[in-house]
Amino acid sequence: MRSAEYVADIAPYFTQRPIIAVNSAPTSFNPYVHGARGLFSAMVFVYHVYHSGLxxxxxxxxxxxxxxxxxxxxxxxxxxFGISGFVIVGALARTASMKAFLWDRIARIYPTLWASLLAITLMALVAGRPLPPMGDWIANFVTPPPFFDIPMVHPAAWSLGYEMTFYALCAAAWWMRGQGIRWWLWIAGAAGATLMILFPRSILMAAGVMIAAGLARPLWMDRLARYPLPMLLLFLLAWRMIDMAAGGRIRLMSPLHADFGQWIMLLPAILISGIIGGIALLGIERGHGAIGRTLRSPAMQWLGTISYSFYLWHPICMAVVKFGLTRGGFIDHLGMWSQAVFFILSLPVALILSHWSQIWLENHATRWLRGLAAPRRAAAIAPAPAGADTLRDCP
Incomplete structure (x- = not known):
C-alpha cells in the first residue's frame, strides 16, 4: 500500500468533519525534516559540551x-522523537508485513548502537571503569523499553528504548489492521496515549504521526506553523520551564515516578507544550521561514545524513578529548576557555567518525542486514521512489 492510500485509509477514523483537509501524503524524503535531524543532533552536542564540567x-x-x-x-x-513519528507513516505504508517492518527497524538501529556500545565497553575496561552487571550489559544491546530500569552503558542510548517501543506499538497496530480488527486505530491510539502519559518525553511522536498522516487540524495551527523558529524556541522555553518545575528531572515527570499531585499540576503544561512543539515541526516540515532555508543548506543536509551516528558517537569522542585535555594538564592553562576549546576539538573528531560510521554501519551494514530478509519479501514490497533513501528515517 502506498502512502497516499494509507492516509486516505486512516483519516476517517480521526475526524468526520475536518476543519482543514490535508490530502498530501509524506514523500520518502523531505529535505526540511532531513536537515532538522542535523539541527537537533547539534543541539544535543552543544548541551553535552555545556555539561562537560569544564x-x-x-x-x-x-x-x-x-x-x-x-x-x-x-x-x-x-x-x-517527533521526526520518528513523522517518518513512521511512510515506513509502514511501504512495508510488506509486521515482521518486515520490525526487521527494518532492527537493521537500522542496532549496527551503530552495537559498535558504540562495544567501543564504550572497551574504553571502560582499559580505563578500569566499572560496567553494569553482565545481564544489564547485555540488555543494553536490545534497547529495553523505558519502563525497565536498566543502567545505561551508553549515556545517549536511553532514547532508543523509546524508539523501539514506539516501533513495536506501530507494528502491533499495523498487524491488527491487517487482521481486520475494526477498532485497531482506537486501540493503538489508547495504547500510545497511555505511553505518553507514563513517559511524557515521547509526546512529539504523536505530533509527528499526525503531521505525516495529513490529519485535519484547526486553521490557527497552520497559521502559527508559518513561524516555525519562534514556535521552536517557545517549545524549548516551555519544556525547560516544566523541567525546572520538576526539579531538573523531566525524565521522571511521570505518574510512575513523580508525586501524583505535582504530575497532575504539570500535565496541562506538558500537553500545551506538546502542541507547540507539534506546530514547530509542522512549520519545519513545510519549510517555512528562514529556518526552512537553513535546513535545506548543504551543511545541514550532510549533518542530517550523519545525525544518528553523530548522536551516538559524539559522547565517546568528547570523552576521549576531555581525557586528553585533563591528563595533559591543559585545563589549568586554558582556564575559562576550556569549554570553548573542548567544543572546537571535539566537533571535528565527532563529525569525521560519524561520517565513516554512516557509510559503513548505517549504510553498508544496514543494507546487508535488510538484504538477508529481502528474498522472502521482494515481491511484496512496492519500490520506493527513485532517489529515496529509507535509511534516513530514524532517530
Missing amino acids: PTLPIVRGSFLETIILDSMKFGVELF
Whole structure:
C-alpha cells in the first residue's frame, strides 16, 4: 500500500468533519525534516559540551544563557522523537508485513548502537571503569523499553528504548489492521496515549504521526506553523520551564515516578507544550521561514545524513578529548576557555567518525542486514521512489 492510500485509509477514523483537509501524503524524503535531524543532533552536542564540567566563560555561568538556553538544548531528543513519528507513516505504508517492518527497524538501529556500545565497553575496561552487571550489559544491546530500569552503558542510548517501543506499538497496530480488527486505530491510539502519559518525553511522536498522516487540524495551527523558529524556541522555553518545575528531572515527570499531585499540576503544561512543539515541526516540515532555508543548506543536509551516528558517537569522542585535555594538564592553562576549546576539538573528531560510521554501519551494514530478509519479501514490497533513501528515517 502506498502512502497516499494509507492516509486516505486512516483519516476517517480521526475526524468526520475536518476543519482543514490535508490530502498530501509524506514523500520518502523531505529535505526540511532531513536537515532538522542535523539541527537537533547539534543541539544535543552543544548541551553535552555545556555539561562537560569544564571551566567556562563568566558570561555563561549562572546566566539566562546557561539556565534556560543551553539547558534546553537537551530537548533536541524530544524533537527527534517527533521526526520518528513523522517518518513512521511512510515506513509502514511501504512495508510488506509486521515482521518486515520490525526487521527494518532492527537493521537500522542496532549496527551503530552495537559498535558504540562495544567501543564504550572497551574504553571502560582499559580505563578500569566499572560496567553494569553482565545481564544489564547485555540488555543494553536490545534497547529495553523505558519502563525497565536498566543502567545505561551508553549515556545517549536511553532514547532508543523509546524508539523501539514506539516501533513495536506501530507494528502491533499495523498487524491488527491487517487482521481486520475494526477498532485497531482506537486501540493503538489508547495504547500510545497511555505511553505518553507514563513517559511524557515521547509526546512529539504523536505530533509527528499526525503531521505525516495529513490529519485535519484547526486553521490557527497552520497559521502559527508559518513561524516555525519562534514556535521552536517557545517549545524549548516551555519544556525547560516544566523541567525546572520538576526539579531538573523531566525524565521522571511521570505518574510512575513523580508525586501524583505535582504530575497532575504539570500535565496541562506538558500537553500545551506538546502542541507547540507539534506546530514547530509542522512549520519545519513545510519549510517555512528562514529556518526552512537553513535546513535545506548543504551543511545541514550532510549533518542530517550523519545525525544518528553523530548522536551516538559524539559522547565517546568528547570523552576521549576531555581525557586528553585533563591528563595533559591543559585545563589549568586554558582556564575559562576550556569549554570553548573542548567544543572546537571535539566537533571535528565527532563529525569525521560519524561520517565513516554512516557509510559503513548505517549504510553498508544496514543494507546487508535488510538484504538477508529481502528474498522472502521482494515481491511484496512496492519500490520506493527513485532517489529515496529509507535509511534516513530514524532517530
